[in-house]
Amino acid sequence: MNDHKPLSDTRERILDAAERLFMESGYEGTSMRMITGEAEVNLAAVNYHFGSKEALLREVFRRRLAWLNRERLRELDDLELNAAGEPLKPSAILEAFFGTLLHMGSDESLGGMTFLRLLGRTLTEPADFIRTFFAGEYAEVIERYKRALFRALPEVPHEEIIWRFHLMLGAMSYAIAGTDALQVVTGCELDLDNEGPNAAKQLAARVMPFLLGGLRAPLPQFPVSQEQQSQSEPTKAA
Amino acid sequence: MNDHKPLSDTRERILDAAERLFMESGYEGTSMRMITGEAEVNLAAVNYHFGSKEALLREVFRRRLAWLNRERLRELDDLELNAAGEPLKPSAILEAFFGTLLHMGSDESLGGMTFLRLLGRTLTEPADFIRTFFAGEYAEVIERYKRALFRALPEVPHEEIIWRFHLMLGAMSYAIAGTDALQVVTGCELDLDNEGPNAAKQLAARVMPFLLGGLRAPLPQFPVSQEQQSQSEPTKAA
DNA sequence: ATATGATTTAAACGAACGTTTGAACTATAG
DNA sequence: CTATAGTTCAAACGTTCGTTTAAATCATAT
Known part of the structure; x- marks a missing residue:
């Protein structure tokens, strides 16, 4: 046949x-x-x-996310293997999680910047079937990375780590999706030099320090959770 | 009549x-x-x-953004008046810009969390007329705050500041919009305790340290701009 | 060559969309 | 009360939507 x-x-x-x-x-x-x-x-x-149109959207993402999430798990496996049981450095975890993502932007065969921007924008789409789909696709990867961050930042409350994970995803999505969406707001000429493969490299250099700075920021002193911590560098990562 | x-x-x-x-x-x-x-x-x-439907959307935002942007300008005016020509602290600038925003979430007569989440989600809407509209509404405020940040962080390249402003907007949008959008991804029970007025206060306590940490993070060493700076705390704000 | 299953095609389906119409209703002004 | 401007209403407008159908075309295997 x-x-x-x-x-x-x-x-x-x-x-x-x-x-x-x-x-x-x-x-x-x-x-x-x-x-x-x-x-x-x-x-x-x-x-x-x-x-159907819904199934088409799912397939558009499945074809790219299959590689992305497999790679993310593989890189985390590598890191944990080499760490021999020791907690990972937060910077290494972020590099694995967001580095793989940004790598797709440099590789046209993985979707390039087009897919990256699509992904960033779609995470905020309100349609139910989209959110359900993403939840399923991301579940395993998020769980693994969450656990790695818990171990990497033992003195930070889990709830706070999840929040900051969330915030990092948001910042990254905007950085990716907004190449022309928000530049109109900031009214600027910044933008990635070109649509080429080094656009993603520039993006990484720009965004990763920001994310690390946010992740390692002092914890809020706030009547919200049991422990609190007012020293200005609660973690020692990087 | x-x-x-x-x-x-x-x-x-x-x-x-x-x-x-x-x-x-x-x-x-x-x-x-x-x-x-x-x-x-x-x-x-x-x-x-x-x-028309488009005009309705514009009016939905105009009714809220009128207050928001007026208040943002007023608070920045106050800060600059009290600073007597000295550069402002970055934390004070962020507090003015994002604090006013989050305040809307606590005040039902300003739209409450509903409008906050709408705003966060709409910034990523791709429709042309929406982006054009936002560009016009935000132009003055962004320009003023951009300039304040330039003065507050004189040793940071302007391009880098704009990028980080962009990233902060993204993180904040997600924090606001994603109350149920991304929690499904992080698979967690975090969420704001309730939809009430203190939800916004919790949000502020969570997000502001993250944003400040990102804004004040070390600059990327990268062949992208003339100056570069490898000490780990390029600014003295706080 | 012919039969068979996979794919492509043009045309149509009913439903839902944003918008428009013209008459009906309401309330204030002369 | 009558005139008038503002507002509401049911109904319909033409368009576009995602999807379906049945015939036509293509490719392969016997």
Whole structure:
């Protein structure tokens, strides 16, 4: 039967077009006719190959997140293996988690900046099925990295670590997604020099110090949790 | 002629309903029929009172941002007056910029958490008219605060400050918008204790140290700009 | 060559969208 | 009371949406 097929490049054409358009106009703002038009395939092709628009979006992400999350787990495994039971340095954990992400921006075969920006923007999409999907895709990776951070920052309350993880994700998403979204707000010429592969490297150099600074910031003194800590450097990472 | 009218509470009902629904489902994901249904007004009322759906969204924001940006400018004026020409402390600048924002979350008459979350989510909406609108609304405030940060951190390249301003906005947006969006990703029970007024206070205590830590983080050593600086605390703010 | 399953195609489906219309209702002013 | 401007209302407008259908086309294997 069907064996040495070219894997019907119709599928890939649709996924590429959808990736770009979802990034540019969002899920609800992108119609099937826009997608099939850009992909130069028949309107019915999406439903034939993927079943529905929702399933198409899921596949757009699955094709990229499969690599991303596998790589994230692999790098964390490596770190923990080399640490021989010792807690990891926070900077190493962030490097593994966000470095893999930013690496995708440099590699066009992994989606490049287009996928990075799509990912950043989609995390705030309110549609239920999107949030449910992401929860499932991310569950294992988040759990592993959360635990690594708990061990790396033993004197920081778990709740505080989760919050800061959350905040780091937000900052990174904006840095990625907002290449032109918020620059209009900051009214500036900053922007990544070009869309090329070193755009992601610049991004990393810009963002990683910020994230580390936030993660290692003094804890809030606040009637919110049992322990509190007023020295200005609660952790020793990096 | 028309003078002592009750200002037709139809308008306010529509604005309130739209605020909540845009927050919950996004702009494209919210239909006029959902809005007029929730507001219990006739379908045509939106076009009658506001002209179009786009104009409605603009009015939803204008009604809140008018207060926010006026207050932000006022607080910055106060700070600069009291500083008598000296540069401000970065922490004071952030407190003025983000403190006013978070204050809205505590005050139901300013929109409360609903508007805060709407604002956080809408900054990533890709629709052109939305980005254009925000650019106009924010231009003056951003310009003033940018300049204050330049003066407060004289040894940090302007480009780097803009980037970190951007990153702080992103982190804050997520912290606000993601109350249930990303918690599903972090799979956690953190969340704000309640939707009440102290939710915003908790948020502030959580987020402000993170932002300050990020803003004051060591600069990246990187072939990107003329000066570079490898000491671990490039600024003295606090 | 022909049969078979996979894919593509043009056309249409009903539903929902934002918007418009013109009549009905309300309330103030002369 | 009548006139008038402001507001609400049910109904319909034309368009676009995601999806489905059934025939046409392509590719492979016997």
